[in-house]
Amino acid sequence: MAKSWVYALLRVLAPCVLAIVPLTGSEPSHRNISITLNPGLHIAPPEGDLLYVRSVGPNDSLHFLFCSQGAPTLLLIQSNNTQATVQVNWPQFLERNTSGSLRVAPQSSVVYSSALMFSRLWEYDGENATADPGLDPGPDLFPPYELQNLTWSRINLSTLSAMLCGTSRGSNGSICVQLSVFENWGRSELWPRLLHNPDSAQLMFWLDGLSPRSAHSRFLLELRAVGGTPLEMVQSVRSIDDEFTPSIFTVSQWLSNSSAPSSSPGSSPGSSPDLSPGFVQWKPVAYRDASARLEVASPLRHWSPLQQDPVSTATASGLVFGFYGNNTLTTAINISFGLSGEPFYTNYLSWTLLVGVGEPPLDSFSVLVWSILAVGLGTPLLLLLVGGIWVCARKLSAHVHSAYEPIN
Numbered sequence: 001m002a003k004s005w006v007y008a009l010l011r012v013l014a015p016c017v018l019a020i021v022p023l024t025g026s027e028p029s030h031r032n033i034s035i036t037l038n039p040g041l042h043i044a045p046p047e048g049d050l051l052y053v054r055s056v057g058p059n060d061s062l063h064f065l066f067c068s069q070g071a072p073t074l075l076l077i078q079s080n081n082t083q084a085t086v087q088v089n090w091p092q093f094l095e096r097n098t099s100g101s102l103r104v105a106p107q108s109s110v111v112y113s114s115a116l117m118f119s120r121l122w123e124y125d126g127e128n129a130t131a132d133p134g135l136d137p138g139p140d141l142f143p144p145y146e147l148q149n150l151t152w153s154r155i156n157l158s159t160l161s162a163m164l165c166g167t168s169r170g171s172n173g174s175i176c177v178q179l180s181v182f183e184n185w186g187r188s189e190l191w192p193r194l195l196h197n198p199d200s201a202q203l204m205f206w207l208d209g210l211s212p213r214s215a216h217s218r219f220l221l222e223l224r225a226v227g228g229t230p231l232e233m234v235q236s237v238r239s240i241d242d243e244f245t246p247s248i249f250t251v252s253q254w255l256s257n258s259s260a261p262s263s264s265p266g267s268s269p270g271s272s273p274d275l276s277p278g279f280v281q282w283k284p285v286a287y288r289d290a291s292a293r294l295e296v297a298s299p300l301r302h303w304s305p306l307q308q309d310p311v312s313t314a315t316a317s318g319l320v321f322g323f324y325g326n327n328t329l330t331t332a333i334n335i336s337f338g339l340s341g342e343p344f345y346t347n348y349l350s351w352t353l354l355v356g357v358g359e360p361p362l363d364s365f366s367v368l369v370w371s372i373l374a375v376g377l378g379t380p381l382l383l384l385l386v387g388g389i390w391v392c393a394r395k396l397s398a399h400v401h402s403a404y405e406p407i408n
Contacts, residue, residue: 031055031062031183031198037157041090045069049155050093050319051162053181056082057198060111062357063104064181064201068152068164069096069318072177073117073226074203076278077323078357081109088322096318099325113227114256114278115324116355117317118177118205119332120222121145126344127216142213148316150175165208173209173347180204185361191292192283192352193244195363200281200356207349208290217345221335223280226317227324231256231280231331234302237362244363245283246294252302253360254280254333279360282353286337289348298338300351 036052038045048068055062061084063077077086084104092101104110125140150166160183165176180188180202187193188202196202205221225231237251256278289296315321320328337349354360 029057029185029198031057033160033181033183035157035160035162035181037155039086040088044154045090045094047094048152048318049164050088051155051157051179052086053179053201054085055181055183055198058082062199064179065102065319065323066155066162066179067317067319068155068166070320071117071119071146071148071316072152072164072166073115073317073319074179074201074355075115075319075323076113076201076355076357077104077110078112079104079109080111081106084109093318093322096321099321099323102319102322112278112357113323114231115226115317115320116203116280117224117226117320117330118147118221119224119316120147121175122220122222122334123213123217124220125214125216126218126338126340127214140214145175147175172211173207175210176204176206176208178204187244188352190352191245191287191297192248192285194281194283194352194354195244195361196354197356197358197361199358200354200361202352202354204350204352206290206351207345209347212345215344219337219345219349221337221351222332223335224330224332225254225280226320226330227328231278231333234333239363241363245285247297248283248285250284251360251362252282252284254302255360278355278357280353280355281360282351286349286351288343288346290350292350298342298349300335300337301339303334303336 032055034054036054038050039052048070050069051064051066053064053066055064059080059082061079061082063075063079063084063086065075065077065086067073067075084106087103087105089098089101092098122144123142125142145168147166150168152166153164156163161178161180163176163178165174167174182196182198182200182202185195185197187195194202207219231254233255235253235255237253239249239251242249284300286298286300287293287296288298335351337351338344
């Protein structure tokens with residue numbers, strides 16, 4: 001009897017929940033995207049490609065520039081003009097000796113800009129680390145992979161994604177970065193299945209076949225946010241729903257200080273930078289196999305201090321120098337892959353992050369979770385209500401007396 005009540009309740013409540021609960025990321029938003037490789041240049045540049053993604057919305061335009069001249073760098077520019085475009089002075093850009101070789105026209109329309117650079121990869125022996133390997137890797141640090149010095153492949157385009165891989169002299173394997181851009185809300189098919197919106201782009205960083213220099217190797221990745229409104233604060237957002245990334249209940253967000261004035265070249269004095277804060281978002285998990293799944297998941301952590309670094313990054317990234325010039329502050333953060341007690345690096349490691357402007361997309365309770373909550377809370381209440389009505393009805397019927405006596 002009890003089971004039949006539960007099944008009946010599920011059949012009644014599930015369609016209701018599906019009807020009243022909005023799907024995450026169903027906000028009406030769409031961007032028109034155009035992609036150009038080496039815009040305005042008829043032959044491939046000698047030292048690396050420049051990918052230009054122009055994403056136009058109803059009231060603004062986003063400009064993603066992905067470059068392999070030096071360390072892999074993603075530059076994100078937001079303009080309040082839907083007709084704005086990026087212009088490249090190729091002779092100056094390739095020489096990397098003149099700032100301003102890359103600009104947005106009209107320059108006064110720029111309201112936000114920031115570049116994210118994959119600058120350095122550290123490897124260390126994690127066997128004898130005395131503390132958290134991300135905080136105290138000990139004396140066994142190997143010489144880092146300076147990503148600006150790697151030999152990078154040409155950018156490989158595929159619909160709304162682009163990939164490049166780099167190799168280091170004297171080392172097997174490759175270090176790869178893939179960029180994906182989006183026209184609508186959605187979710188990646190591969191774990192960690194980050195929720196994305198049209199105001200963001202996804203970056204996937206992975207090591208494929210890179211020969212470890214120790215039997216117990218772990219890695220640290222150095223990221224640098226450059227120019228614009230500096231990324232200064234990392235916060236963790238917790239949830240009880242791990243439906244899309246099993247066992248992971250936290251999202252980490254590296255946010256810009258929206259109260260800081262924008263230092264973007266050509267930004268108008270009257271522009272309001274706090275309208276479009278920037279963010280970098282990730283789930284604290286990496287995967288030790290190309291077929292990402294729970295069994296090969298490894299936790300990761302970011303570690304502080306985050307500090308303003310006055311050292312120029314112009315020599316590390318042609319894209320940064322071309323847009324910002326030589327005297328740009330950067331903010332650095334380190335990401336440590338694998339904590340104490342976790343398996344060491346073998347042959348593969350991947351990590352996914354999201355870069356964008358505005359409010360970072362966050363998962364709300366899914367339809368499945370809402371259905372479970374509705375059934376879990378609604379079933380006892382309904383049973384109590386039905387049981388109470390039945391008891392009251394029985395008591396009332398017992399107190400009803402007939403005006404006639406029964407005849408034997």
